[in-house]
Amino acid sequence: MTDKATLTIGDKNYDLPILKGSTGPDVLDVRKLYADSDHFTFDPGFTSTASCESKITYIDGDAGILLHRGYPIDQLAEKSSFLEVCHLLLNGELPTAEEFTKFERNITYHTMLHAQFDSFFQGFRRDAHPMAVMTGAVGALSAFYADSLNVDDPKQREISAHRLIAKMPTIAARAFQYSQGRPFVTPRNELSYSENFLRMCFSVPAEDWVPNPVLTRAMDRIFILHADHEQNASTSTVRLAGSSGAHPFACIAAGIACLWGPSHGGANQEALEMLEEIGSVENIPAYVQGVKDRKYKLMGFGHRVYKNFDPRAKVMQKTCYEVLEQLGVNDPLLKVAMELEKVALSDQYFIDRKLYPNIDFYSGITLRAMGFPKEMFTVLFALARTVGWISQWKEMFEDPSRKIGRPRQLYTGATQRDYVTVEKRG
Ligand code: SDX
16 A cells, blocks of 8 residues: 555645554645645644644544553543553553552642642632633642743653642632632542542531542542543643643643633533423423524534544443432433433434534533532543643653644635725725
8 A cells, every 4th residue: 555645736746645553544744735835734623634643542433432542441440540540641551559659649749739829719709610710720830830840851841740630639629619618628648639639629627528439439430531532622722832832831721721612621511501401301302403403502412533422421421320329319310311312312413413422411410419510510621631631741742843833724814905094994
């Protein structure tokens, strides 16, 4: 099979090398196309564009496969822990027992925030959306941890990565407590990552906090499911910001801002609000008709890559059932969600467009049962995705062929014209 494609423009032929990965689609290398042919490629939304080479996460959208460094997501969700997955994403391999102990210690001993950082939250209104707080607070980290901003120093890059993974739960818990009018809770070094986070969110000074192993396991699994997902919008935002040499705190703040959008990470809150709006199984047909009439989209459904079940959605659905059953929660919205899924999956409109539930469809019901308000759902997504963002940032930054990202355009505006004085306008 030839290792190049030939593009013909007019009477000229241009060879485009075909690059092969370890699996997945081959790519046409167009890096020299503009210089050789004076033509750009045109791909708004990047539906056919590979923006980088990566070894971190592989998705097969047709087969519904998601691998992190080669390991299937359902195996990691079942057998691993979020911190172990953090080591895998960041360093490329599952850690040995000794490596894990060292990694866990590095993360644990970075969970505290600078004492002055707490007053930063006071500047927000109590009713501010927690994602607004997260975007501001994470961007402000560089004002408190300026000793690890030199991105050209591998040691400082590693410290920043550890600080971000470690401090996101503390910041997220503070955003939650602040919105609830409760005092901040200091992290405890003897607790596991997810246990520490749940304690910082739900413990109150008036009584001892008792960990619930079911909730801890569910939280840890939910973090694993959200950890990384190839070159999605927020990860691409982090990579593009990082390509300018911006330090990781600024890049992750940019990723948080992008994730907040309702088409992306903000969909978990929107999906629950949709289920609340539908309210009961009887209202599903009318709501689905509204989707088909293009009045709104089915939130938590559809995906740019998955044209089959999102493998994370299956694990999320299983976790949802487990949490609700073990908490004895009978959420009527679960019945609405299950019926809505059944109706959508059998309706030709959705079948033709290959629309399946994605990770956001069941996460909201689960998180609500765990005690989180819907405004916190995307914050939890950002907390978990931080390790994916920083792993992708590290891979981008350490790529010797790294260049600043600078796309071009198809210009359809006014061609050159001379200035017209105001008297001659109109
Ligand atoms: C995440 O990229 C990632 O990996 C993201 C993510 C991650 O882990 O980082 O997986 C997390 O963001 C999951 C997606 C969460 N978003 C939602 O659940 C919001 C609802 N979904 C849609 O907005 C939509 O499906 C997107 C944005 C997710 C994907 O949109 P695409 O790939 O740009 O697809 P499209 O808009 O071109 O849709 C193709 C067709 C269109 O119909 P036609 O114009 O061809 O007739 O499908 C329709 C769309 O109208 N469609 C939907 C729909 N999603 C697509 N119709 C109804 N409901 C939907 N949800």
